[in-house]
Amino acid sequence: MPLQALCRILRADRLTSDTFSFLLDAGEMARSAQPGQFVNIACGEGHLLRRPISICDAEGDTLRVVFQVRGEGTAWLAQQPEGTTLDVLGPLGHGFAYPETGKVLVVGGGIGVPPMLYAAKAAPGGAVAALGFRNQQAVILLEDFQQAGCPVKVASDDGSVGYHGFVDALVRQYLEEDKTISAVFACGPKPMLKNVYKAAQDFGVPCQVSMEERMGCGVGACLVCACSVGGSYKHVCKDGPVFPAEEVDWA
Amino acid sequence: MSVINGVEMGVTLAGMPMKNPIVVASGTFGFGREYGQFYDISELGGICCKGLTLHPREGNPPPRIAETPMGILNSVGLQNPGVDHFIAEELPYLRQHDLKVIANISGNTPEEYGVMCEKLSGAGVDMIEVNVSCPNVKCGGLQYGTVPEMTAEVTECAKKHAGNVPVMVKLSPNVTDITAIAKAVENAGADAVSLINTIRGMRIDVKTRRPVLHMNTGGLSGPAVLPVAVRMVWEVANAVNIPILGMGGVAKGEDAAQMLLAGATAVAVGTACFADPYAPLKVRDDLAALAAEQGLQSVSELTGGVKPW
Ligand SMILES: Cc1cc2nc3c(=O)[nH]c(=O)nc-3n(C[C@H](O)[C@H](O)[C@H](O)COP(=O)(O)OP(=O)(O)OC[C@H]3O[C@@H](n4cnc5c(N)ncnc54)[C@H](O)[C@@H]3O)c2cc1C
Ligand SMILES: Cc1cc2nc3c(=O)[nH]c(=O)nc-3n(C[C@H](O)[C@H](O)[C@H](O)COP(=O)(O)O)c2cc1C
Ligand code: FES
Numbered sequence: 001m002p003l004q005a006l007c008r009i010l011r012a013d014r015l016t017s018d019t020f021s022f023l024l025d026a027g028e029m030a031r032s033a034q035p036g037q038f039v040n041i042a043c044g045e046g047h048l049l050r051r052p053i054s055i056c057d058a059e060g061d062t063l064r065v066v067f068q069v070r071g072e073g074t075a076w077l078a079q080q081p082e083g084t085t086l087d088v089l090g091p092l093g094h095g096f097a098y099p100e101t102g103k104v105l106v107v108g109g110g111i112g113v114p115p116m117l118y119a120a121k122a123a124p125g126g127a128v129a130a131l132g133f134r135n136q137q138a139v140i141l142l143e144d145f146q147q148a149g150c151p152v153k154v155a156s157d158d159g160s161v162g163y164h165g166f167v168d169a170l171v172r173q174y175l176e177e178d179k180t181i182s183a184v185f186a187c188g189p190k191p192m193l194k195n196v197y198k199a200a201q202d203f204g205v206p207c208q209v210s211m212e213e214r215m216g217c218g219v220g221a222c223l224v225c226a227c228s229v230g231g232s233y234k235h236v237c238k239d240g241p242v243f244p245a246e247e248v249d250w251a
Numbered sequence: 252m253s254v255i256n257g258v259e260m261g262v263t264l265a266g267m268p269m270k271n272p273i274v275v276a277s278g279t280f281g282f283g284r285e286y287g288q289f290y291d292i293s294e295l296g297g298i299c300c301k302g303l304t305l306h307p308r309e310g311n312p313p314p315r316i317a318e319t320p321m322g323i324l325n326s327v328g329l330q331n332p333g334v335d336h337f338i339a340e341e342l343p344y345l346r347q348h349d350l351k352v353i354a355n356i357s358g359n360t361p362e363e364y365g366v367m368c369e370k371l372s373g374a375g376v377d378m379i380e381v382n383v384s385c386p387n388v389k390c391g392g393l394q395y396g397t398v399p400e401m402t403a404e405v406t407e408c409a410k411k412h413a414g415n416v417p418v419m420v421k422l423s424p425n426v427t428d429i430t431a432i433a434k435a436v437e438n439a440g441a442d443a444v445s446l447i448n449t450i451r452g453m454r455i456d457v458k459t460r461r462p463v464l465h466m467n468t469g470g471l472s473g474p475a476v477l478p479v480a481v482r483m484v485w486e487v488a489n490a491v492n493i494p495i496l497g498m499g500g501v502a503k504g505e506d507a508a509q510m511l512l513a514g515a516t517a518v519a520v521g522t523a524c525f526a527d528p529y530a531p532l533k534v535r536d537d538l539a540a541l542a543a544e545q546g547l548q549s550v551s552e553l554t555g556g557v558k559p560w
Contacts, residue, residue: 001288002288002289003289004289004527004528004529042526046321047318048318048321048322048323048473048474048522048525048526049316049318049323049525049526050525050526087527089528213313213314214313214314214315214316214317215316216316216323216325216525217279217285217524217525218525219285219286219288219528220281220284220285221279221280221281221285221286221524222278222279222281222316222325222327222525223278223281223301223310223315223327223330224313224315224316224325224327225313225315225316226310226311226312226313226315226327226330227313228312232309233309233310233330238285
């Protein structure tokens with residue numbers, strides 16, 4: 001059940017030059033959150049539309065979001081200091097469905113990394129992570145994964161950290177090495193998701209992906225967040241954002 | 252229930268009594284289920300349901316939305332499950348609640364409007380809102396709502412098949428003279444008019460040089476359109492004698508009061524729901540407070556009360 005609440009920013013941290021982390025006092029919204037779900041945050045008077053941000057972590061009454069400044073809305077958000085309250089709608093959408101047994105390989109690319117932290121922490125059978133970044137400066141949340149006891153492999157586009165190349169190569173490495181991995185969960189840019197899916201497919205491991213689309217209501221009422229799935233338009237905010245990769249129309 | 256802050260909020264729109272004048276606008280509130288998770292939709296006077304077509308429609312490719320100064324552009328393209336699905340699956344849900352159900356329909360031909368009216372009146376909706384902002388396939392895709400004769404033809408067809416259910420025609424603002432269309436609709440027998448639908452607009456991403464919407468253009472709604480909507484409601488109120496459901500950019504009680512003063516009997520809240528799911532209830536309560544402050548017994552005393560210079 002989604003809720004609307006005024007959530008106080010308990011802690012605000014800057015993770016990189018353009019990426020921020022907020023710990024929110026979210027009460028029931030935090031307690032009912034599932035990995036892969038998102039919240040819709042009002043970003044100041046001048047912006048009619050809320051901004052969808054993935055749930056990066058939830059513990060007790062606190063909810064964590066990590067976001068990158070992309071435009072006016074996220075720029076406004078980044079300026080909000082600790083102690084202010086945000087108008088938040090959530091938790092929204094359908095999250096990841098964990099396999100009955102086995103480990104989950106969580107795969108994140110860039111600002112697609114945050115939701116994978118929660119997905120890894122909540123995995124009943126444990127998780128390993130493959131994270132891709134543009135470069136060393138863009139790396140986020142590495143310690144959080146390690147603190148959660150989740151082994152991590154990192155790739156970077158320019159080779160400044162970890163494997164030089166794209167994250168799907170790491171996915172192949174993991175699936176080659178570790179046959180106890182029974183599902184791949186991924187969030188990131190669409191071309192990355194497509195390649196991760198291809199890798200998972202080659203190893204016969206089911207894959208779920210978190211999709212992005214521009215939103216209006218965020219709750220399934222306005223039908224603007226259409227995404228082609230299984231030959232028809234599904235709605236990212238309500239039917240997703242997580243979809244089985246084999247059902248997504250990748251073209 | 253209909254008295255708030257000592258003010259009688261009940262209104263009657265084309266013979267249809269509502270406990271308050273606030274309804275939600277078509278396409279912004281689905282069939283009530285989603286926002287029904289936040290509050291009991293029986294709090295609303297009514298719901299204009301998502302636009303229905305005779306057959307299910309997939310709608311337009313994304314992106315379907317763009318944010319603009321104090322507004323949004325949308326190009327959903329009437330995605331909907333079709334009128335039969337509505338009657339079988341959505342209407343029973345709505346009927347579990349105490350609010351007026353206004354079905355909103357779009358057709359490719361006047362006959363399609365007729366068929367849908369027959370089905371919906373048979374199923375027992377409270378009112379039918381006829382959206383004429385859709386292309387007439389027989390007339391090379393020209394929008395029905397832009398030509399008085401075509402709008403009148405659709406209205407007559409709808410009336411003929413709607414039985415006792417009142418027919419409200421939803422006017423497009425994308426015309427030179429909205430009163431000409433309103434008069435044509437009144438003469439064709441419409442019981443009410445609603446306005447405004449969205450205003451055609453466009454936004455271009457200067458980096459990619461592509462329009463933000465995949466359809467290139469879309470319909471503008473939200474606070475940006477309020478003054479246009481109030482002006483059109485006022486013009487139409489002066490031109491016809493049938494009641495008006497006013498909408499377009501209403502986000503506050505004061506906005507709703509403007510609509511009523513301009514001549515509307517009831518007011519729809521649309522885009523404002525995206526920013527705040529509770530917007531329709533806040534508009535209702537703020538409107539009641541405003542009416543109380545002005546010492547009114549009944550909110551309907553506002554209707555048409557503007558004092559033009
Ligand atoms: C389900 C979901 C989860 C997301 N999770 C995160 C996250 O955890 N961290 C993060 O940094 N970003 C996340 N995003 C992307 C984030 O929503 C956009 O970066 C943000 O909306 C940009 O807003 P803006 O005002 O800064 O940019 P502008 O470009 O000024 O925004 C203009 C409009 O376009 C929309 N928009 C722009 N880019 C996107 C996008 N990529 N996806 C959807 N809508 C967009 C905005 O919401 C706004 O309505 C997520 C998106 C979705 C759909
Ligand atoms: C996402 C969206 C979908 C809409 N779909 C419909 C529709 O199916 N039928 C219709 O008659 N109007 C539709 N409208 C128009 C609204 O009902 C309303 O006339 C318009 O948005 C102006 O009101 P507002 O500014 O309060 O939103 C839609 C508007 C939006 C924003
Ligand atoms: S954003 Fe409104 S349906 Fe998804």
